[in-house]
Amino acid sequence: MKTHTLLAAFALLATPFTLLSASPAGEPFGKMPDGRPVSVFTLSNKNGVQVRVSDLGATLVSVRVPDRKGVLADVTHGFDSAAGYLSDENPYFGATVGRFGNRIANGTFSLDGKSYRLAKNNAPGDMPCHLHGGTIGFNKKLWKVAANDTPRSITFEYTSPDGEEGYPGRLTARVTYALNDKNELRWIATATTDKPTIVNIVHHPYWNLTGDPSRSINDHRLTIPASRYLPTDAGLIPTGKLDAVKGTPMDFRKAHRIGDRVGESFEALTYGGGYDHCWVLDRPKPDGLAVAARLEDPSTGRRLTVRSNQPAIQFYGGNFLDGTVKGKNGTAYQHRTALCLETENFPDAPNQAAFPSARLNPGETYRHEMLYQFGVK
Numbered sequence: 508m509k510t511h512t513l514l515a516a517f518a519l520l521a522t523p524f525t526l527l528s529a530s531p532a533g534e535p536f537g538k539m540p541d542g543r544p545v546s547v548f549t550l551s552n553k554n555g556v557q558v559r560v561s562d563l564g565a566t567l568v569s570v571r572v573p574d575r576k577g578v579l580a581d582v583t584h585g586f587d588s589a590a591g592y593l594s595d596e597n598p599y600f601g602a603t604v605g606r607f608g609n610r611i612a613n614g615t616f617s618l619d620g621k622s623y624r625l626a627k628n629n630a631p632g633d634m635p636c637h638l639h640g641g642t643i644g645f646n647k648k649l650w651k652v653a654a655n656d657t658p659r660s661i662t663f664e665y666t667s668p669d670g671e672e673g674y675p676g677r678l679t680a681r682v683t684y685a686l687n688d689k690n691e692l693r694w695i696a697t698a699t700t701d702k703p704t705i706v707n708i709v710h711h712p713y714w715n716l717t718g719d720p721s722r723s724i725n726d727h728r729l730t731i732p733a734s735r736y737l738p739t740d741a742g743l744i745p746t747g748k749l750d751a752v753k754g755t756p757m758d759f760r761k762a763h764r765i766g767d768r769v770g771e772s773f774e775a776l777t778y779g780g781g782y783d784h785c786w787v788l789d790r791p792k793p794d795g796l797a798v799a800a801r802l803e804d805p806s807t808g809r810r811l812t813v814r815s816n817q818p819a820i821q822f823y824g825g826n827f828l829d830g831t832v833k834g835k836n837g838t839a840y841q842h843r844t845a846l847c848l849e850t851e852n853f854p855d856a857p858n859q860a861a862f863p864s865a866r867l868n869p870g871e872t873y874r875h876e877m878l879y880q881f882g883v884k
């Protein structure tokens with residue numbers, strides 16, 4: 508047989524396989540402001556766990572996991588379609604936050620002697636700052652599907668042009684979601700740049716392990732293996748000190764019911780309107796995955812262990828939720844009905860020389876990996 512005939516035969520045979528392995532299309536999830544379609548993709552495993560993610564913002568849309576009786580329920584806040592995620596009222600539900608998660612004082616930083624101005628899109632305590640990547644952060648961008656192995660994993664990619672939202676360098680970010688049969692969900696963010704820049708890509712799911720989004724998270728029990736946290740000013744910008752948690756309501760080294768001490772009169776809790784702080788992990792593993800938090804809901808037995816390669820974790824107790832945001836199935840999300848466990852570099856790191864560097868140089872690859880391990884007690 509001539510080579511070209513062989514090739515032709517192979518091509519014919521290969522076609523259906525190529526088609527099969529090429530991107531199983533997601534389901535429609537709405538439209539971008541410019542009309543481009545937004546999709547939602549489903550990951551699933553042999554235990555019936557189901558995770559939905561969207562190419563809008565590389566967002567985690569829902570996570571259905573079993574309780575101690577095997578009953579599956581969605582344990583995350585979010586919206587039914589793209590419109591909710593694109594709205595101004597979206598408090599970063601399930602978001603992949605970028606380029607820089609958490610706050611940058613005054614919306615400014617300098618790098619190699621040049622100063623950069625970012626949007627001041629947040630102002631706790633009437634002190635304007637930059638929050639979560641700016642006016643149109645990564646969470647409001649349409650990412651492209653770079654690899655699709657649903658229902659096991661999917662990778663999204665977004666290239667942010669040089670200067671976007673005021674940040675230097677053309678930054679190419681990738682986010683992979685992968686689910687395995689041990690009920691573990693992995694979130695991996697990587698980024699490369701063509702100019703020195705700063706980066707802190709942060710995953711921002713809102714958890715309520717009861718599976719009932721109307722219930723308070725105050726009964727959840729939380730452990731954070733951190734003997735120090737970053738006290739802030741009234742604008743929630745770290746002062747630069749690392750304070751001991753010992754003897755304070757910030758001590759979660761042993762499991763505590765979240766609601767037990769949240770009402771205590773303690774400066775940090777006053778500024779945060781509750782828990783909204785960054786804890787410094789005692790035993791970070793930059794090249795591995797250290798436990799960053801353990802969360803448990805005694806009523807359903809659901810448990811979540813968060814592991815990460817990052818040095819710190821922001822525990823935000825849903826203090827800004829006040830019933831105005833209407834999410835999935837029209838639920839008005841009330842005060843403290845979900846909490847966030849965001850592993851990260853320290854907030855305001857670009858302005859604080861003593862904090863771990865947030866700098867990324869050309870030729871280097873930023874990598875932030877998280878592992879969410881779901882279980883029951």
Ligand code: GLA
Pocket residue numbers: 598599638743783784821823827847849
């Ligand atoms: C983070 C911050 C909070 C708040 C939420 C979004 O977790 O720490 O102060 O801005 O995001 O609402």
